[in-house]
Amino acid sequence: MPDKAKLTCLACGQVNRVATDRLSAKPKCGTCGQLLLSGKVGEMDISAHDKATKSDTLPLVVDYWAPWCGPCKMMAPEFARAASALQLKARFAKINTEEFPKVSQRLGIRGIPLLILYSKGREVARLPGARPAKDIEEFVRAHS
Numbered sequence: 001m002p003d004k005a006k007l008t009c010l011a012c013g014q015v016n017r018v019a020t021d022r023l024s025a026k027p028k029c030g031t032c033g034q035l036l037l038s039g040k041v042g043e044m045d046i047s048a049h050d051k052a053t054k055s056d057t058l059p060l061v062v063d064y065w066a067p068w069c070g071p072c073k074m075m076a077p078e079f080a081r082a083a084s085a086l087q088l089k090a091r092f093a094k095i096n097t098e099e100f101p102k103v104s105q106r107l108g109i110r111g112i113p114l115l116i117l118y119s120k121g122r123e124v125a126r127l128p129g130a131r132p133a134k135d136i137e138e139f140v141r142a143h144s
Contacts, residue, residue, distance in 0.1 A: 008052035010042035039087035081133035
């Protein structure tokens with residue numbers, strides 16, 4: 001029996017189980033049909049954030065950002081490039097800390113942009129500040 005990966009749908013919050021040998025086959029959420037591994041950065045609300053960071057087995061890189069933050073806006077295309085480059089190795093998502101301030105309080109976030117890498121239900125590492133795609137990719141590879 002093949003190994004299974006748990007992937008939370010960033011759109012609806014449903015936890016899906018996907019055979020690891022089928023990750024390259026563009027799996028979709030069983031509830032809403034959204035792609036689970038698109039190679040793009042997904043936006044999430046606090047509910048999807050909490051489920052994904054606690055249950056996903058594939059590494060998840062979350063960008064904590066705000067719309068008024070200049071460095072956050074500058075890093076967004078770099079974060080998207082890293083997401084595309086590491087499509088089957090990790091998932092990339094972002095959460096607006098202005099819209100969901102409780103997540104910042106709970107995680108002790110003092111400055112943005114901040115990337116946090118999660119794997120198998122726990123925080124693995126943090127990378128503060130705006131970074132180029134190359135640095136983000138190296139960060140993920142070093143800690144996955």
